[in-house]
Amino acid sequence: MRLAELSKRSGVSTASIKHYLRAGLLPPGRRIGSTTAEYDDSHVHRLRLIRALIHVGRLPVATVREVLRHVDDDSLSRAIRMGAALWALPQVPEPDPEDEAVIAARDEVHRLLDAVGWTTAQELSSLSPTHRALVAALATLLRLGYPLDAELLVPYAELMHQVAVRDLDSVEAHPTDEEKTEMVVAGALLFDPVLQALLRLAREEEAVRRYGL
Amino acid sequence: MRLAELSKRSGVSTASIKHYLRAGLLPPGRRIGSTTAEYDDSHVHRLRLIRALIHVGRLPVATVREVLRHVDDDSLSRAIRMGAALWALPQVPEPDPEDEAVIAARDEVHRLLDAVGWTTAQELSSLSPTHRALVAALATLLRLGYPLDAELLVPYAELMHQVAVRDLDSVEAHPTDEEKTEMVVAGALLFDPVLQALLRLAREEEAVRRYGL
Numbered sequence: 163m164r165l166a167e168l169s170k171r172s173g174v175s176t177a178s179i180k181h182y183l184r185a186g187l188l189p190p191g192r193r194i195g196s197t198t199a200e201y202d203d204s205h206v207h208r209l210r211l212i213r214a215l216i217h218v219g220r221l222p223v224a225t226v227r228e229v230l231r232h233v234d235d236d237s238l239s240r241a242i243r244m245g246a247a248l249w250a251l252p253q254v255p256e257p258d259p260e261d262e263a264v265i266a267a268r269d270e271v272h273r274l275l276d277a278v279g280w281t282t283a284q285e286l287s288s289l290s291p292t293h294r295a296l297v298a299a300l301a302t303l304l305r306l307g308y309p310l311d312a313e314l315l316v317p318y319a320e321l322m323h324q325v326a327v328r329d330l331d332s333v334e335a336h337p338t339d340e341e342k343t344e345m346v347v348a349g350a351l352l353f354d355p356v357l358q359a360l361l362r363l364a365r366e367e368e369a370v371r372r373y374g375l
Numbered sequence: 376m377r378l379a380e381l382s383k384r385s386g387v388s389t390a391s392i393k394h395y396l397r398a399g400l401l402p403p404g405r406r407i408g409s410t411t412a413e414y415d416d417s418h419v420h421r422l423r424l425i426r427a428l429i430h431v432g433r434l435p436v437a438t439v440r441e442v443l444r445h446v447d448d449d450s451l452s453r454a455i456r457m458g459a460a461l462w463a464l465p466q467v468p469e470p471d472p473e474d475e476a477v478i479a480a481r482d483e484v485h486r487l488l489d490a491v492g493w494t495t496a497q498e499l500s501s502l503s504p505t506h507r508a509l510v511a512a513l514a515t516l517l518r519l520g521y522p523l524d525a526e527l528l529v530p531y532a533e534l535m536h537q538v539a540v541r542d543l544d545s546v547e548a549h550p551t552d553e554e555k556t557e558m559v560v561a562g563a564l565l566f567d568p569v570l571q572a573l574l575r576l577a578r579e580e581e582a583v584r585r586y587g588l
Contacts, residue, residue, distance in 0.1 A: 173520065210520040218515060240586040245579060282583040283576050292579055296572035302431060303565050307386065307423040310569070314545075319573050321538055326577035328530060330585060346578075352516050354571060356523070359509035360532050361570070362563070363496050364539035366458060366505055369559075370495040372543060373453040 165191075168201040172209040179209065185223055187212050187230060204340075211344050219251065219351045233343045240339050244346045245290075251350065253291035257298045267300035273312035278319045325357070378404075381414040385422040392422065398436055400425050400443060417553075424557050432464065432564045446556045453552050457559045464563065466504035470511045480513035486525035491532045538570070 168191075169176045182188040188208055191199030211233075215226045232238070232246035257264045271293065275284040287293045303310055333345045381404075382389045395401040401421055404412030424446075428439045445451070445459035470477045484506065488497040500506045516523055546558045 173518075207520075214519050214521075218519070239588065241582040241588060244582055248575075248579075280576070280580040282588070283580045286579070290576070290579065292572060292575040296569065296576060299565075299568040299572050303569070305386075306427050306431070306561075306565065307420075308427075308561060308565060310566075315569075315573070317541060318538065318570060319577065321534055321541075322570065322574040323577040323581065325531065325534055325574055326581045328534075329578060330581050332527075346582075348519075348521060350575070352512075352519065352521060353523075354574070355512040356509065356516070356528075357531060357535065357574070358567060358571070359505060359512050360528070361535040361538055361567070362461075362505040363493070363503070363509055364532065364536040365542060365559075366461075366499070366503065367493040367496045368536065368539045368543050369454040369457055375452065375454055375495070 163201050164198060165201070168205055168209070172206050172213075174209050174213060182209070182212055185227070187223070187226055207341065207344060211348055214348050214351050221252065225250065225252065229347060233340060233347065236339075240342065243339060244343050247343050247347050248350055249291055251347070254295045254298050256294060257301055261301065263301040263305040264297060267297045267304055270300055270310070270312045270315075271297055274315050274319060277312055277316050278323070280319075329353070376414050377411060378414070381418055381422070385419050385426075387422050387426060395422070395425055398440070400436070400439055420554065420557060424561055427561050427564050434465065438463065438465065442560060446553060446560065449552075453555065456552060457556050460556050460560050461563055462504055464560070467508045467511050469507060470514055474514065476514040476518040477510060480510045480517055483513055483523070483525045483528075484510050487528050487532060490525055490529050491536070493532075542566070 163171070165176055165179065168174075169179055172179075174182075179188065183190060188205060191201040191205065194200050208230075211230075212226060215221045215229060216223075221229070229247050229250045232243060232250055235243060235246070238246060259265075272284070272287070275281075275287070283290070283293060300310060329349060333342050333349070336342050336345055376384070378389055378392060381387075382392055385392075387395075392401065396403060401418060404414040404418065407413050421443075424443075425439060428434045428442060429436075434442070442460050442463045445456060445463055448456060448459070451459060472478075485497070485500070488494075488500070496503070496506060513523060542562060546555050546562070549555050549558050
């Protein structure tokens, strides 16, 4: 398809598409003349992801480029490719390793991962920004006087694992590793707010079932 | 306990405690002299919640006062009291009701709530900011070209309901309605980030289990 059609199908203006081409976020189309190029479905879904990263993730162009570099990196194994693209999203800062609450929280996370048998999460603990986010969230609870221990978290971790299995099942439905990685990134930005709203609605429903209106 | 002890037990400076007393966020202690007052455990847990609202929720004092007014409102039934306190937290703005994506998203939410039998959520749909947040999140997905239909969301809603049941079970452990409502508010601010981090960690674990490192 030509530029005008790509703009129509993606809902992105031709001016923005040209900007993304110049910024290296969108791969060039196949040249079919001195001033025209032909685009395909891969451009449509790449534009979809770029819009999600910029308009929902509010990422600067340099970060978008970094995320897309991993999405496009054929040399990576599938899990590393997904992980690298996700880890390039903005993350919580490293918590102070000397802080008492952080030390205690890290310890609880260690016990939790042991209890649920998440061996990879345990092995990657010093690298993963996701692990760091969990430690930081638990340290905040602890610091504010609401301590949570590993035993209490085990059933929650198991429910979240069921959600993760379902997410990856739907990611599998996409044919290439590139598209799978795109869906993983879009999911973290767009689907997580849906889940959070569902959970809050479930709490309202359950409170009324228990206590009446 | 006296002010100094309250400060020590709550981790809040005496200057901040005096500020919260003057601002009407913390109920006064029992007067036991012209310049001294006696505080109890209810002051300790109220300070814990105030700290969570101000430091994690980043709420302005007027909003904190509004949330606490509902926490303290004995005239409300338990579910309404919890709901009112939660709804006083900052919420997503009302989405444009004429917007096509919003109309389609509201329709999918309606079908979802029917399918899972959440009748209260359905009845409160025009009032609840939680319902509005779900519609807004689905409308964003739709607008960006990642439509989600009700059927796909049903199993997720059921998993989130299991999480909600567990949350309310632990809220029940607190003796008074006031403390129960405090825990519901603290949970929304502090526990939801723990769940999100757990889900992201579960996805990393599951990706490596499926695809290797």
